[in-house]
Amino acid sequence: MSKKKIYFIAQFPPPMHGLSKAVETLYNSELNTAVDSNGEFEFEKVDITNNKNFVKNLLKISRSKADLFYFTISQTRGGNLRDLVIFKLLELQHKKCLIHLHGGYYRQLVDNDMAGWQRKANYKAIKKLAGAIVLSKSLKKIFEGMIDDDKIFVVENCVDDQYLLTDQEIEEKLDALENKKILHVLWLSNFIRSKGYPFVLEMAKAEKERVDAGGEKRFHFDFAGKFFEESEKEYFESYVKDNKLEEYVTYHGIVGGDEKRKLLKECYIFALPTRYPNEGQPISILEAMGNGMFIITTDHAGIPDIVGTENGIVLKTNAKAVDVFDVIRGKPNIEVLQVCKRNRKKIETSFKQDNYLSSMRLTFSEIRLKTTYFCEK
Incomplete structure (x- = not known):
C-alpha cells in the first residue's frame, strides 16, 4: 500500500x-x-x-x-x-x-x-x-x-527531545536548588522589544539597587537570542552600560545544541513578559517548564492555556518590573523548587x-x- x-x-x-x-x-x-x-x-x-x-x-x-x-x-x-x-x-x-x-x-x-x-x-x-x-x-x-x-x-x-534534560540531569539540577545562593534568570527569545526583554533588564536593575542598598546578590540575569535590528542591540547594550549591570547581566548570543542545554540546566527562573502581537504559544516557555524552571510571563495570546499561577507568575497588562522583582525576591528557594517540579511534570505528561x-x-x-x-x- x-x-x-x-x-x-x-x-x-x-x-x-x-x-x-x-x-x-x-x-x-x-x-x-x-x-x-x-x-x-x-x-x-x-x-x-x-x-x-x-x-x-x-x-x-x-x-x-x-x-x-x-x-x-x-x-x-x-x-x-x-x-x-x-x-x-x-x-x-x-x-x-x-x-x-x-x-x-x-x-x-x-x-x-x-x-x-x-x-x-x-x-x-x-x-x-x-x-x-x-x-x-x-x-x-x-x-x-x-x-x-x-x-x-x-x-x-x-519540547524537542534534544532540549529536554534527562531524569538524572533534572534530579541533579533540582536537588541543588535548595542551597543555591544565586539563582539564574533566563530570557531566551528573539530580541523584539514587545517580547519583554526591557522588562527583564529592569528587574536586573532592581536587583543591583537592592545589593547596593546592602542586600546580598540573589539573582543573575542571562539573555540569549538574535538581534534582528541594530537599534535593539544598541538599546540592550546601552541599558546594561548606563546602569552598570555588567556583573548582573550576561548576553550569550544565539544559542543551540549543547550551549542551549547548558543554559536550560543552569537557570531556575524563566522570564518572557511578552506582549508581541504575533505571539501564539512560545516554545521557549515549554522548554523552560520542561527543564525545571519557575515561569514569569503574561496573560497574552495562547499563554494562559499552558501557564497559570501554579506555574509561576502571570503578569497583567499594567505590571511593573520592580513589583514583580519584589515578589520573586521574596520567595524562598523551597517554594521555587515546588513550582519547578510541577512544571517538569506537566511537560512530561502533555508537551513532549x-x-x-x-x-x-x-x-x-x-x-x-x-x-x-x-x-x-
Missing part, C-alpha cells in the same frame, strides 16, 4: 524561531518515510522563507501530486498577499489544503489591518480549506466564522515531542480521510 504524500509549504530554518523549529521537528520525524521506513507519510517540501524564490516555489507547488498540502501561513499583510496567490493556485488545481497558524494575530490582521478586497479574499479562501490548525484551545476563536468549527484543530507545541507528533499524525489522518478539496463551495 502506497504511503500518502504530504507537501510542506512552510518556513524552515534558518532563521530559527518557534514556527521554523516546529516545522523542522515535524518534517524530520519518524512520521516521514525518508526518516523511518515505517513512517506513515511521504513528506515533500518547499521552503517559502525567502520571497525571492516565490515564482520558483509556485512552479514546485504546481508540479506536486501530493495528497495533502500542509501550509504555514503568514501574519503580515505582505506575507498574506503571497499566501493568497498560493491559495488560488491550490484551488485552481483542486488540491486539498491544511493550514497551520503559529501565532495569534491572523484574525486581527484580516479584520482590522487589511483593505476590504484583501479581507474578503481571506474569508473566501479560508472557508474552502480542508482544515486549520491553531496552537491552543483559546486560539480557536481566530477562525470561528471563517471555517466550520469541526475543521479547526488544536495541536499544541512541544511524542505528544506533538501524535497530534499531527491524527490531524493528517483525519484530513486525509475527508473528501474536502480546496475547490469545494
